[in-house]
Each structure stands twice: as structure tokens, then as C-alpha cells.
Amino acid sequence: MAFSRIKKQDAKEEAVEKLLCEKYNSYYRMAMSYVHNEADAMDIVQEGAYKAIKNSGSLKEPAFAGTWIYRIMLNEVYRFLNDRKVISFEGEVSEKISYEDRYENVDLKRALENMPVKDKAVIELKYFEELKLDEIASVLEENVSTVKSRLYRGLKKLRIQMQEENQ
């Protein structure tokens, strides 16, 4: 009977699916930090999730799924930002600032907000998603020293003292 031949699901696909279903908020936050619009952020994450699963066969190792998905999501963000540049800039950028935020916090948020795309990604991945520098390098497809200089530049804009990083 055919049922005796049920095959084991592809391990890579499984790894990707598991992450997508556990860490959707991480991808969504990252997208939101660039596009500030729920509908656009959802489009980005949905498209990224679809592509990640569809192409999970091309992943070399299930263990690389984590950084690989961030990379796919960031690529969707770049694509979105590029398209938006060509078309007109529609809609207000919603900036939700609560009354509790003090002025210096507003400045801090603005400083992160206005960082170049990749510098911001380094800060977010390092401090909010708690990735290691070599993992961030793999997400951005850059070498570790480039990532380090992005981190340094980013922290400087936030007026935060760079510490010697032990990965």
C-alpha cells in the first residue's frame, strides 16, 4: 500500500518552516522599522516567507536557515525601498511617539531611523535579535570587518560608546 511509503519531510524545508512559524514577529519588526506601514510590512514578510519555503531546497544546511531567512527578508525590504524610490513617495510615515518618550529618546529613535539601511540592520540584528557578528556578516553577505565598521558607525550615531566586541 502507498501509505507504507510515506516519506520523511525534507529537513531543510522543515527547518525553514519552523523558524517562519516561530519568528514571524522578528521579520515583521524588521520590515516595519524600514517601511513604517503595516500593510507594506506584511507584504514584505509574506513574500519573504513564500520565497524562503519555495527555495528551501537550495539551502546548503538546515543549520543555516536562520541567517538565510533574515537575508531573504532584508532583500525584500531592499526591493520594496527601491521600488518606492522610483514611484512616488506615497503616504505619511507614521511615527508613533508616545507622551512618555522623552525628547532625548525621540532623538535616539530618529537617529536609528535615519541610519543607512545596512547600518540599521546591523544594530537591529546585533542588539535586538542577538545575532553574532559572523552571523550578521552572513545575513548581509559581507565580511566581518565590514560589519564591524557598520556597527561602530551606527553606535556612534546613537552616541553609544563602542566596546571591544568579543563575538
Add this chain to the structure above:
Amino acid sequence: MEKKDKEKLDFLKKDYESVRMNEEQIHRIHEAVERGKKEKMNLKWDKYLRAAGAVAAAALVIFALPNSSEKAAYAMGNVPVFGGVFRAVTFREYHYEDEKHVADVKVSKLETNPEGKEVEGAKNTVDEVNADLEKYTEKYIRQFKADMKKDGYQALQISSEKILESERYFVFKLTVVQTEADSYEVSRFYTIDLNTGKRIGLADLFEKDSDYIGVISENIKTQMREQMKSDENVDYWLDSEEFTEDDFQSITEETKFYVNAKDEVVICFDEGEVAPMYMGAVEFVIPADVVRDIRVKPRA
């Protein structure tokens, strides 16, 4: 890091994490995942079909050759017929093995049995079936040899077997299993009517003008639903909430089939045709009473 700096990062992190998906949005992500899985499966199947040279068409050869009168004493199908009309002889063997590639091919062709009953038309059918067997076997061997030059593991198994030789029918099956990252199985069936010596199609088993397609399709859907209900590991493309356009609708005249030893019609689908690939090739035995009124009656 200074305390003040730590506070800054904590503030930014808290702000960052205040963004969350709502239930409806989470649901949409799950949908995107399912859509991706489905598309991945389709891509694999397409790729395989291309590699295999699109074998999608009918793959059953049913040989039904007239064996009639003196054998009529035998209960239909249950007793092997001695001195039958056909016999199988090995025509192609190919074995290869190295670290990454394995091929195991042993395929028989048919010939009319000189000691058996002579049936008009049998010789032509044998030629026709053999040409088909040869064509497919050689094609997959060629494919295997070409793929050996590429990187990665490859395996090919081709075998043939007589599934049935009854009073009315002779059924022969060719099975091809190709393994790369995943394995795919494709089979061809040949059913020959032993009364006419001709290879028959699904329609030939049923009365003209009968709605055999509708009757069988409905029975298959019933069987699919029952199986899915009783076993959560079983999944068919039927009654889907999404992608309903891919759901199983109906068999066609070309759908693969054979007749089993109980004279029941068995409908066959290759991997990925009506169910996710992990279900493998699936078969549905159509109970005799479902089609009793429309089956062509055996000759007296």
C-alpha cells in the same frame, strides 16, 4: 558598556519589540508558508517530468487476450493459466555502481507463447507493447548516464512484472524509480484483452455511454475522504481550503488503471498527481458493486 548606553539600547529594543503581528496577520504568514510548500512541490514535479521527458500520459498496458472456452472452468483470475498466451523474457539488463551512482535495471519484454493458445492480434500487441517498454527503459538509462556526469547522487531502478494473467486479461507493469535528492516513481501498465488480443483502455472496460468516469471519480473521492478522516498522516488534494483549483476533480479516459486478480478495476496515480509527493504513488481499488451495472460483461 556604560549604564547610560545600556539604557539607550534597552529603550530602543523595547520600542522595536512593541511591534507585533495580530492574529489575522499571523494567519497570513501561515498561508504564505503553505503556498510556498505547494509551489515547491509543483516545481519539483515539473522538474522531474522534464527530466523524465514528460511521461505523464497513460502508463498501464493491459493485455487482455482471449483465453476462452476450455479455460472457462477456472474461476476468473484466481488461477494462473498454464500455457498462457504470453510469456515474459528478459530483454534488457543494466547494472552500474560506483560511489555515487547506482543503476539496477532488469526489464522483460513479452512474446507469444508457442505452447499457448493462439490469439489473433496478439502478435501485433506484443510488438506494440515491447516497443513501448523499450522506449521508456532506454530513455531512463540514457538519462541516468547523462546525469552521472553531474554532481550528486543518482539512482535508477527499473523493473517489470506480470500483475495478472486471468481468463480475460493479461496485465503487465513497468516501474521506474529515479532517485536524486528525492525519489520519484513512475509506472506504466499494459492491459491486454485476451479475447481480442488487443491492448485496452479504461473505456473498454465499461458499457458504451455509461458514465464510468463520474462513477469512478465519485468513488475515489469517497475513499480519499474516508482515508483522510481515519488517518491524519494521509493527505490528498481534495476539499482544500485553499488552492481548490488543484483539487482532484475527475479521472479521464487516460487515467492509469489495471484489473486485479479479483477482476476489480484499480485506478493508479503517480506521485504528486492527487496527493503530496510524500504520499508516493497511490492506487484506488474500485469495489465491484460500484461499477457492477456498467462493466462490460464477460462473454458467455
